[in-house]
Amino acid sequence: MSVTLTQEPDRPHVAHLRLDANELNLLSLELAHDVRDAIESTPAAVSVLTIAASQPDNGVRGLTAGLDLEWARDLTPHEGQDLLVAFYDMIQAIRDLEAVTVCGCGTYTLGVGFELAMACEFRVTTDDATLGLPEVNVGLPTVIHGGLLLRLVGEGIANELIYRGDPIDGARASELGIVTDSVAVDEYTDTMDDLVSDLAVKSPHVLTLQKRVMNRFRSNGLESGMAGSIGDIGRAFGSYDQREAMAAFLEDREPEFEEP
Structure with missing residues (x-):
């Protein structure tokens, strides 16, 4: 399956949602529905949920590079609106969840994936990660949950990231307060684990x-x-x-x- 949701056997109040759809986890209408369905199926007993890509054994992967442009470039206005509704529902499901969410951004998280990350309570990335909202560079405005950036950094920085569309690295995102932790690649997994463990010991x-x-x-x-x-x-x-x-x-x- 491209999206999986599992609970830890020793800590059933901790669950992990993993994406493994394609090389860059590029998002389409179908994948957005799958992610939303997985989030909405989270058991009520879960109080901590991590969202990340399935990681390879020999390194760290990014969450998603955003919209699948090859798939989306010929969409009609009606089809485009259906896609945006699906993205809205997917991210809103995260915001409405009564579990605390930790997003593993990994080495890259872009576009709608970056919006998804901003909907979580915590975000962890690598120092050299590629992060941002590049929609304006591919013929689309940043919409819907891109507005969450205003709450995180204020209008000035949000304008820079949204209007210019240029990505920033994880270290800069940490300085701006967009991510919770930005660490070296070899510290990434331990940082995620430590954060989840800190939350898991709470009631x-x-x-x-x-x-x-x-x-x-x-x-x-x-x-x-x-x-x-x-x-x-x-x-x-x-x-x-x-x-x-x-x-x-x-x-x-x-x-x-x-x-x-």
Whole structure:
């Protein structure tokens, strides 16, 4: 299969979505649907989801080089709109997921793949990765979730990346705050693993509640989102995980959470 979703046997609250469609994981309508279906099939018990390309044994691969231009260049306006709807639904599925998402950008992530990465909570890449939104250079404007760049870096840098269409490397993306971590190629896998492990030891129940709160901030606006989060946080009190986490902190030990 070109898209797979697996849960870890020892940490079932951690799952991994992997793309292995073609050499560069170029995206088409069908692949966008497959990715969306995989995301939407994520079990409710999963609180941490990684999204990346299947990695070769001898190196690091990029997530996707973006749209398959050979496939897309002769699309009609109607077909183009169908494609954009599919891309919107794919990325929105990530944003609406109640699991915390970690995107492995690898050595390249471009176009709609870069938009997908920006929809995740965390992004990890290599220092020399090729990242960006080159749509303007291939006859298309950057649309839909390209707007997430405004929240990450503000209008000035977003204008530079979108209007010029020039890629940046991972080190520059890290300086700008677009990615969480940018590391040498030989440190990439360990960095991904360490980040996932940091998240995996948190209470799955609390991570899910936190993601729900963050989604409210995004969808309802900050003021109403803050007010609406009271119920979610209130429900955390009295849970086993809340009491265990506080007890472990006070006793200076690692918490032992319930299985999701």
